[in-house]
Amino acid sequence: MFISITIVLVNVLALSVAKNLPQVGANNAELGAQYWTDFSRIALQEAYQSKPVLNRAKNVILFLGDGMGVSTITPSRILKGQLRNHTGEEARLAFDDFPYTSLIKTYNVDYQVPDSAGTATAFMCGVKTNKGVLGVTGRVARGETDCELVHKNSVSSILKWALDSGRSAGIVTTTRVTHATPAGGYASVANREWEAWIPYQSNTQSNKCKDIARQLVENEPGANLSVILGGGRRYFLPDHQTDGPNGEKGLRIDGQNMIDKWLQQKRESGLPDHRYRYVDSRQKLAAVDYSRTDYLFGLFNGDHMSYDRERDATIEPSIEEMTDAAIRVLRKNANGFVLLVEGGRIDHAHHENHGVMALHETVAFDRAVELAVRSVNLDETLVVVTADHSHSLTMNGYPKRGTDIRGINGNHDDNGVPFTTLMYGNGPGYQHDRVDPSTVNTSNISDLKYRNVAAIPLVSAHHGGEDVALYAIGPMAHLFRGTQEQSYVAHSMAFAACIGQFKNSDYDHCNRSSSATNISTTFFSSYLIISFIFISFQLI
Structure with missing residues (x-):
């Protein structure tokens, strides 16, 4: 319960910061040292007070x-x-x-x-x-x-x-x-x-x-x-x-x-x-x-x-609704449960070099995590x-703060041709002569199934091997x-x-009882509330 409160407050804090930011660039608070000092102090206090939950996982x-x-x-x-x-x-x-x-x-x-x-x-x-x-x-x-x-x-x-x-x-x-x-x-x-x-x-x-x-x-x-x-x-x-x-x-x-x-x-x-x-x-x-x-x-x-x-x-x-249904059935067992939830189509979008679709699938997956x-x-x-x-997706090109992650990043290659922030190492998005994405009329580059450019031609993109x-x-x-x-x-x-x-x-x-309370989370929740109020006033 107390961990949940902490998560909610951290998210509220993040949103409070976010809503004060313009579409491009930082807000005034971010331009000063105090903003980052205060933000880091909260994170440090959380880390300092945090202790492992040593209960058995029901x-x-x-x-x-x-x-x-x-x-x-x-x-x-x-x-x-x-x-x-x-x-x-x-x-x-x-x-x-x-x-x-x-x-x-x-x-x-x-x-x-x-x-x-x-x-x-x-x-x-x-x-x-x-x-x-x-x-x-x-x-x-x-x-x-x-x-x-x-x-x-x-x-x-x-x-x-x-x-x-x-x-x-x-x-x-x-x-x-x-x-x-x-x-x-x-x-x-x-x-x-x-x-x-x-x-x-x-x-x-x-x-x-x-x-x-x-x-x-x-x-x-x-x-x-x-x-x-x-x-x-x-x-x-x-x-x-x-x-x-x-x-x-x-x-x-x-x-x-x-x-x-x-x-x-x-x-x-x-x-x-x-x-x-x-x-x-x-x-x-x-x-x-x-x-x-x-x-x-x-x-x-x-x-x-x-x-x-x-x-x-x-x-x-x-996936959020299926996760909710699963938990409703499983939690009736007084002994507990184990549940696997897979956001499987993130991978499928990547195989097609549909970078925007892969990101949307990840956001949907995130909603299921939040629900749980x-x-x-x-x-x-x-x-x-x-x-x-992983996959061979890259995020590159020095885009400015707030640039649409789905679009052109504002920079050009050595031939003066603009390029998107998202690219792939391999896959069906390969172009022998790279097309200027700003001139493509058949598909908007922020469309769900816009095919991001790939360096190596493959019918289906291969996985990435990093951790x-x-x-x-x-x-x-x-x-x-x-x-x-x-x-x-x-x-x-x-x-x-x-x-x-x-x-x-x-x-x-x-x-040990699965319902034992971690006292440190109680203390931290109170501390976070005070810190949250303090920073919020600075952002108004």
């Missing part, structure tokens, strides 16, 4: 921005501010106020620059592995056809560790629920692309090697997840059945309807009908009675969900925000510090919650 929420490297976070923060008619640079994302940060090394066992399957296995299962495989060790090569080898080298995820400890678990994603990041929480498979079938198997009903959708419905931990929300409906439907108004066929060649099977399994388990719900639209999600619903399965698109700025709001909920922070008790809930990998940032708040958040391997993320969250290998451990926090 709940864990992992927010994963797919492709959300630091080079995406910075311009997204600026866009968030500029969308509120501020200069932008002074804005703050919800997770900017988290007290603990770390850098995470993202390489796969076999590649310097990773893919989302190998990284998902690392941060969900605590084991680094090869590019393109899910839920297995590095002994399994991508495309391995030996089911016994895959089974022998399978690893479990933090979602299963949560279920084994009596907690609930769930996933929320803006991609297909069978896509790499969410699948890292429940599937063991030698190729991330085997979402609806396994090509080499003549017997598609094999119980040894199952496609990802089957594993979600039939296997542990997928079959017992309390929440599954995202896209990918066609991957659960047989190829003789059409999906939605466009009449696209399902993708399953085994003739199974896995949605019906999920409903059948819940019915056969003895659950009353009102205790489990399948929904396929935003309206149906809004009609869910959360007081009576223990299991919620929602597929809102035949493929990936639409970009937030392009979605049909009558059909597809936002408001909805939970941070004395008992560990919230972690990070990325699986990604991790932000944490709540019980045991102080474990995230320094530079860590990506596999460390899963084990640290498990340690904080006393699950998995730490389920029966004798660490002090595992026997």
Whole structure:
């Protein structure tokens, strides 16, 4: 509670500063030394008074921005501010106020620059592995056809560790629920692309090697997840059945309807009908009675969900709304829960060199983080925000303060041609002879799908390999510090919650109440209120 108050006040302070700034340039207060001295004094006092929350984490929420490297976070923060008619640079994302940060090394066992399957296995299962495989060790090569080898080298995820400890678990994603990041929480498979079938198997009903959708419905931990929300409906439907108004066929060649099977399994388990719900639209999600619903399965698109700025709001909920629904279902478990929330389409926009769209997806993702922070008790809930990998996006060119992050930065190259602040190292935005973006009539450079220029031609942009940032708040958040391997993320969250290998451990926090109050946050909240009032008067 007190941590929440602190976050609110810091955000109010940031907005108070921002609203006094003109669209370009600094305000008068910023031009003097006292402004920065006072601002820094508050930050120093927060750091000085802050102490770790040493309780056991009853709940864990992992927010994963797919492709959300630091080079995406910075311009997204600026866009968030500029969308509120501020200069932008002074804005703050919800997770900017988290007290603990770390850098995470993202390489796969076999590649310097990773893919989302190998990284998902690392941060969900605590084991680094090869590019393109899910839920297995590095002994399994991508495309391995030996089911016994895959089974022998399978690893479990933090979602299963949560279920084994009596907690609930769930996933929320803006991609297909069978896509790499969410699948890292429940599937063991030698190729991330085997979402609806396994090509080499003549017997598609094999119980040894199952496609990802089957594993979600039939296997542990997928079959017992309390929440599954995202896209990918066609991957659960047989190829003789059409999906939605466009009449696209399902993708399953085994003739199974896995949605019906999920409903059948819940019915056969003895659950009353009102205790489990399948929904396929935003309206149906809004009609869910959360007081009576223990299991919620929602597929809102035949493929990936639409970009937030392009979605049909009558059909597809936002990531913020799905996060809210998930927390409402999961928090009914008195033992707690573990939830994965993925902003997956940040990555997809980057692959297309649609830099503006990627930033908007990040801002939408940030709203989901803000919603979660408001909805939970941070004395008992560990919230972690990070990325699986980065992208080759750059922010460059000496733009002046307040320059539209989506546009031309006001400078010119050596040939006198202007250029945009956002660019890519590779991708479909490559131009052999670079076009002056100010003369392009077919697409405004601030449009959602304007294709930013790229240095190297590729049909789909490749990932970036630099470390990604991790932000944490709540019980045991102080474990995230320094530079860590990506596999460390899963084990640290498990340690904080006393699950998995730490389920029966004798660490002090595992026997300490999750609702204990951190006294230092109480003191700091009072101090911050006084400091906030002091600075606000200077800005009037």
